[in-house]
Amino acid sequence: MKKVLLLIFLIFNLAQPAWAMDYTAPTVPDSGADLMPAQTETFSQGLSKVLGKAIGLISPSLAEAAGVCLSLVGIVMLHSVLQTMPTDVKKVISLVSSLAIAGILLSRTSSMLSLGVKTIRELSDYGKLLLPVLTAALAAQGGVTGATALYAGTAVFDTILGTAIAKLLIPMVYGYLILAIAGTATGSERLNKLRDLVKSFVSWCLKIIIYIFTGYITITGVISGSADATAIKVTKITMSGMIPVVGGILSDASEAVLVGAGVMKNAVGTYGLLAVLSVWIAPFLQIGAQYLLLKLTGALCATFGAKEPSQLIDQFSGAMGLLLGMTAAMCTLLLVSTVCFMRGVG
Numbered sequence: 001m002k003k004v005l006l007l008i009f010l011i012f013n014l015a016q017p018a019w020a021m022d023y024t025a026p027t028v029p030d031s032g033a034d035l036m037p038a039q040t041e042t043f044s045q046g047l048s049k050v051l052g053k054a055i056g057l058i059s060p061s062l063a064e065a066a067g068v069c070l071s072l073v074g075i076v077m078l079h080s081v082l083q084t085m086p087t088d089v090k091k092v093i094s095l096v097s098s099l100a101i102a103g104i105l106l107s108r109t110s111s112m113l114s115l116g117v118k119t120i121r122e123l124s125d126y127g128k129l130l131l132p133v134l135t136a137a138l139a140a141q142g143g144v145t146g147a148t149a150l151y152a153g154t155a156v157f158d159t160i161l162g163t164a165i166a167k168l169l170i171p172m173v174y175g176y177l178i179l180a181i182a183g184t185a186t187g188s189e190r191l192n193k194l195r196d197l198v199k200s201f202v203s204w205c206l207k208i209i210i211y212i213f214t215g216y217i218t219i220t221g222v223i224s225g226s227a228d229a230t231a232i233k234v235t236k237i238t239m240s241g242m243i244p245v246v247g248g249i250l251s252d253a254s255e256a257v258l259v260g261a262g263v264m265k266n267a268v269g270t271y272g273l274l275a276v277l278s279v280w281i282a283p284f285l286q287i288g289a290q291y292l293l294l295k296l297t298g299a300l301c302a303t304f305g306a307k308e309p310s311q312l313i314d315q316f317s318g319a320m321g322l323l324l325g326m327t328a329a330m331c332t333l334l335l336v337s338t339v340c341f342m343r344g345v346g
Helices: 002-014 043-084 087-140 144-186 189-219 229-242 247-263 267-302 307-345
Strands: none
Touching (some): 043 267, 087 144, 087 267, 144 189, 189 307
């Protein structure tokens, strides 16, 4: 009799409708806790709060980055002044200038790369906690097949992308910087070509993974629906222009995020999206500011006629661009996957 009662109890609990079940998103990681809004009534309100807090949080680092850029301008100006020296002395000056620029930028670039790796790892870890909750919510409404396919696909791409970035692409970015410094210091065309080859390899590895993921999402039919066409167009253009390497690819996936965010009523999905953005946005803005400042500094230094030093600064900004693409790719993967689940849950 006890076994029969236990069986009846289990059946009633397992067969309860989806609206009666309570699904709670995992708590936002510590790195994003300060940015997470206390109340998440709507996604747009939460997003504006997260963005506002993030901008205030990175302001001190912007002043430090600007100071570094001023130091680089000073070195390049001195390099230009000393170019009137004899040819043998010019070579020594170029070597010293390159080493001085590398000495200033390497430690800061290394810290940005470490920040990027940490952010990608935290996004991946949070996704491993969030996606099972979303899978259960979708399966409880009868979408067992869709939930299984979405979870399996997202988990595979999350693992591939996270492992590729940490184990392959980040070490190759370091190699790219070493080749850039050596090529600038020695003037070796062979090293410069090898440097460009490494950068192209990193870019294409990242693009291929994202192409396959967006293709999978498109084939499964999740990038569809009705959203404001103007908002989608503006978002696509913005992402395409702002994010180096993979901006054009990610802009196509932005439609899914906009459409899904507009129809979501589920608190789990809203909290999950804001949690992902809270972890990602501050590091992305910090790396992005470094990228833009180095781009501007390289362009300014080029006006002094110092070709090699300005090119080296541009190559460091290129490394930041690769890192921006990596962090944006991981974030977009989780955002699109979350929206796909929540559109099914509705």
